[in-house]
Amino acid sequence: MGKIIAIANQKGGVGKTTTSVNLGACLAYIGKRVLLVDVDPQGNATSGIGIEKADVAHCIYDILVDDVDAKGVIKSTAVENLDIIPATIQLAGAEIELVPTISREVRLKRALEAVKDQYDYMVIDCPPSLGLLTINALTASDAVLIPVQCEYYALEGLSQLLNTVRLVQKHLNTDLTIEGVLLTMLDARTNLGIQVIDEVKKYFQDKVYKTIIPRNIRLSEAPSHGQPIIIYDPRSRGAEVYLDLAKEVVVNG
Ligand code: ADP
Ligand code: MG
Numbered sequence: 031m032g033k034i035i036a037i038a039n040q041k042g043g044v045g046k047t048t049t050s051v052n053l054g055a056c057l058a059y060i061g062k063r064v065l066l067v068d069v070d071p072q073g074n075a076t077s078g079i080g081i082e083k084a085d086v087a088h089c090i091y092d093i094l095v096d097d098v099d100a101k102g103v104i105k106s107t108a109v110e111n112l113d114i115i116p117a118t119i120q121l122a123g124a125e126i127e128l129v130p131t132i133s134r135e136v137r138l139k140r141a142l143e144a145v146k147d148q149y150d151y152m153v154i155d156c157p158p159s160l161g162l163l164t165i166n167a168l169t170a171s172d173a174v175l176i177p178v179q180c181e182y183y184a185l186e187g188l189s190q191l192l193n194t195v196r197l198v199q200k201h202l203n204t205d206l207t208i209e210g211v212l213l214t215m216l217d218a219r220t221n222l223g224i225q226v227i228d229e230v231k232k233y234f235q236d237k238v239y240k241t242i243i244p245r246n247i248r249l250s251e252a253p254s255h256g257q258p259i260i261i262y263d264p265r266s267r268g269a270e271v272y273l274d275l276a277k278e279v280v281v282n283g
Pocket of ligand 1 (some may be wrong): 041042043044045046049074128158213214215216243244245246247249250251253
């Protein structure tokens, strides 16, 4: 049975999509069968892995709103062992359209359960909000990975996210655990980064991944080529650290 990991933080630009795509691709690279699930209407994970939005007939919207089977929406990618449930801008309507529907919080969970035995890992890229799409992702998941950018106010807003995680644990998914906090975009040339690492470790203690993601220009270039870093530039520092993260995730079980 596959392990489902939601990559969540309601702040934008903290590295959710970069982590979803590259953790997913690195898990696939080390031989795991992986499904990337794009739950952000911006569809950055979809385009970042090389799927043309124009070629997407069905997307996550059809699963969440129209009860279409996940099997009919899954697409393979150019990366071996890596499939994706894509998102298009159509998904932007789902947050509102789901509100009056039955079992609106558990739709993703039910859809993924039907394909869970075909994958070792499913990685869900969440939108930058704590609305119904993120709730669906957390409800479907075994674990949540929280990317935190190494900058001033790194911890700001995290209490809201943790509160949402607690509410989901209480009412929708008692099995959800905080898999870990991932420090991202560390600029090793500044002292600020070191201070933020200390601050986050003080708060989250052993929940912080040993792997820390530095700022790496190759990581920011890769999406415009529709490739994960392990394909775009396998010898880059970015590829190295996301491979380390994938191994850490596997060891964590
Ligand atoms: P989110 O999904 O949380 O909004 P993204 O993963 O899209 O965040 O990252 C925001 C921006 O920062 C993107 O342009 C991305 O390419 C860039 N980025 C993310 N991680 C890194 C990194 N480690 N080094 C350099 N650029 C990064
Ligand atoms: Mg994103």
